[in-house]
Amino acid sequence: MPDEDAIVDVFAGSLSKSSDVSECERSIFFRHFVCGLSIQQFICKPIRGRIHHDENDDMCAGRCLGVCCEFQRAGGGQVGGCHRQYIAGQRIGRGAFSDRAVLHHAKWQRAPLSLINMDEFNGKAVKLRFRSARNADTLYDFQVFLAPGDMWTANVSQNGAGLSFLTTADASCTKPAKSVINATPFQTERLDPSITAAERAGETREGYIEIVTMADIPPSASGLFPLIDLNDGVARCSNLTSNTAWTALDVNKAGLSDYATLGMQPPSSGLTANWTIINVPKALSWSGSALALEAQRDGKAARGNLAYFPQIMTTASAAQNYSADPLYAGANPPLAARMSDFPDISTPYVAGVGTANQQAKALKExxxxxSVSNEFWTDKGIAAETDWLFSMPTKRYAMAVNYKAPAASKLVLNTEVDPDALTMDNFLNSMDGYCVTDLALNAYDRESRAYSVIQVIAAQSNKPMHVCSAVSLLNMSEFIEKLVPLTLLASPPVLANGWMKLHANGANGANGAQGKGRPIIGHAFVRAFNPNVAPGTAGNFSVTWPHRLLKN
Incomplete structure (x- = not known):
């Protein structure tokens, strides 16, 4: 949490801070997204639709420098420009806590989820979005409102039609209401219409989750806080006679002051999320935590931009201002965005990031x-199997698939997000789940013997290794059959257990892509069986290891 004296209060569309800068008038950093805490000062003039830099306008005794921008928000009116002091996060970084997170599941059946607000002072308005594994298409999204110190839990399972559905008995407020969430399976309308209904249902059972803190909700006797706060374990989640803030959220607002009136402030850090995957018949489970991303300045947690959007189906205009998704771009975008499609992890979140493309590129970098390294067990004596999970959560913002287009033009690229690495020389189309192919590897057994690839993974590729889709699994039992010792041995041992390093430095890239790496995260999942356990004792066990990720 930032220092208390740096907390920014929002009153009637203006920002105030400590008295030492009271002569500076504070106002809005973004048209709808307001930047949060750090020690940087801004002096801005209202210029619609573009970044404005004015470093010579020194109206606060040399303390104010300028970066300001207004976005035309769908359905919104004009808001006064930025002037004077505003404290803002400068960059997105990795942290123990987050204001944004990515849960990189492969399969989420029988998957309990927990979302924890470790901020003991502020409530949080949080967006969750489930995306498919193949091309990160939106499957399901909703909002959770956490009280200070609150925790929200849910479970993802499969219904009789093969579709994923989420159920929760938690008391925390949600939009839509808990009863609607529990009754609504994941949606297939944005998946490939050319595949069967059963295949589309299968795609709802694999993917990853984006989590974005849209706003803080500080303690107050009015506005949202008394409606989402837990009183003896129960939240109201509805209006009071004298307080209609809950339903007021369902209408797009003209500007920041309207959301301030409802009791919202720019989001701070403090959010964490955990996941568990349970195999009930075999008494196995794997668990881990979400990748934590937070707005930072000088390496410390700072506030991000207020990024609340109503959870409604109304079509949003100028969607490319709020998301780098290539299918939202252009005058006639391939996919019509809805208000509920925002925010995502490409929505501008920190100072100096004026567009969604810039935000997505910063996250990608x-x-x-x-390199991605981890261990594997495939020892047949203990029936060991290892799956490596690879997740590329920014891939959707660099490339997406327009299922309605002819085959030759299905792939839609956003070269502003990934201008160097996105060359078709480095990508392979596998059932429209495009694969990164400019990869290499080294593998070692437990006695440090080195192994190499002798054949390709897929017949249609001449590359030794590739990672497909937004989320994919590599079964190590199958993969190590393609590896042989680099040193010639009379009786080479069978590779069963060891470790492997995947090189993802863009070695075959063009236009300067070499050495820049790939945005890959993930885990290794191990299961095994101890055949020597006593009768009646469970012999199955499971292990989860996060990948070791190196930039150089």
Whole structure:
């Protein structure tokens, strides 16, 4: 949490801070997204639709420098420009807590989820979005409102039609209401219409989750706080006679002051999320925590932009201002965005990031690694199996698939997000789940013998290794059959257990892509069986290891 004396209060569309800068008038950093805490000062003039830099306008004794921008928000009116002091996060970084997170599941059946607000002072308005594994298409999204110190839990399972559905008995407020969430399975309308209904249902059972803190909700006797706060374990989640803030959220507002009136402030850090995958018949489970991303300044947690959007189906205009998704771009975008499609992790969140493309590119560069390493067990004596999970949560903002387009033009690129690495020389189309192919590897057994690839993974590729889709699994039992020792041995041992390093430094890239790495995260999942346990004793066990990710 930032220092208390740096907390910014919002009153009637203006911002105030400590008395030492009271002569500076404070106002809005973004048209709808307001930037949060850090020690940087701004002096801005209202210029609609573009970034404005004015470093010579020194109206606060040399303390105010300028970066300001207004976005035309769908359905919104004009808001006064930025002037004077505003404290803002400068960059997105990795942290123990987050204001944004990514849960990188592969399969989420029998998957309990928990979302924890470790901020003991502020409530949080949080967006969750489930995306498909193949092309990160939106499957399901909703909002959770956490009281200070609150925790929200849910479970994802499969219904009789094969669709994923989420159920929760939690008392925390949600939009839509808990009863609607519990009754609504994941949606297939944005998946490939050319595949069967059963295949589309299957795609709802794999993917990853984006989590974004849209706003803080500080303690107050009015506005949202008394409606979402827990009183003896129960939240109201509805209007009071004299307080209609809950339903007021369902209408898009003209500007920041309207959301301030409802009791919202720019989001701070403090959010965490955990996941568990349970195999009930085999008494196995794997668990981990979400990748934490937070607005930072000088390496410390700072506030991000207020990024609340109503959870409504109304079509949103100028969607490219709020998301880098290539299918939202252009005058006639391939996919019509709804208000509920925002925010996502490409929505502008920190100072100096004026567009969604810039935000997505910054995240891509933050997550890019040149190597991914981990251990594997495939020892047949203990029936061991290892799956490596690879997740690329920024891939959707660099490339998406327009299922309605002819085959030759299905792939839609956003070269502003990934201008160097996105060359078709480095990508392979596998059932429209495009694969990164400019990868190499080294593998070692437990006695440090080195192994190499002798054949390709897929017949249609001449590359030794590739990672497909937004989320994919590599079964190590199958993969190590393609590896042989680099040293010639009369009786080479069978590779069963060891470790492997995947090189993702863009070695075959063009236009300067070499050495920049790929934005890959993930885990290794192990299961095994102890055949020597006593009768009646469970012998199955499971292990989860996060990948070791190196930038250089």
């Amino acid at each position: 933050l997550l890019a690694v040149t």
